[in-house]
Amino acid sequence: MQETNVMKLEFDSLSVNESFARGAVACFAAQLDPTLDELGDIKTAVSEAVTNCIVHAYPDSIGKILIKAKLDKGAIEISVRDWGRGMEDVEAAMRPMYTTGGSDRAGMGFTIMESFMTSLSVKSAPDKGTTVTMKRRISKRASRR
Numbered sequence: 001m002q003e004t005n006v007m008k009l010e011f012d013s014l015s016v017n018e019s020f021a022r023g024a025v026a027c028f029a030a031q032l033d034p035t036l037d038e039l040g041d042i043k044t045a046v047s048e049a050v051t052n053c054i055v056h057a058y059p060d061s062i063g064k065i066l067i068k069a070k071l072d073k074g075a076i077e078i079s080v081r082d083w084g085r086g087m088e089d090v091e092a093a094m095r096p097m098y099t100t101g102g103s104d105r106a107g108m109g110f111t112i113m114e115s116f117m118t119s120l121s122v123k124s125a126p127d128k129g130t131t132v133t134m135k136r137r138i139s140k141r142a143s144r145r
Helices: 018-033 036-057 110-117
Strands: 002-012 065-070 075-082 119-125 130-136
Touching: 018 036, 018 065, 018 075, 036 065, 036 075, 036 110, 036 130, 075 119, 110 119, 110 130
Parallel strands: none
Antiparallel strands: 002 065, 065 075, 075 130, 119 130
């Protein structure tokens, strides 16, 4: 079997596409034979990243979201990119309870992504968009060969 496998998925920033994105990435990640908990963590992190694009990057319009996923040596790396508003202060945005989405938002998206993934990085610039890159190692189960 090939060591590395890559996929790309581009879609409109419509809320109905959040579940599509999470399902597509989960199906791709299934090649690593993750546990149900690991798969749930990946799906949740993807949901948070895509929802951030929909709510914050394109609050008044529909834009493009691009997901790239790479399987390599027992891990999945996922990047979620938009070309929307971007952020001036990434450090502030990554603090728990920080939100620009109004009072109905908890401000926990990055915190959730960070807690469910092995690593998380965020690059953003005002009016140029944001890229969130997440990595998750998949445990080796005794039943695997």
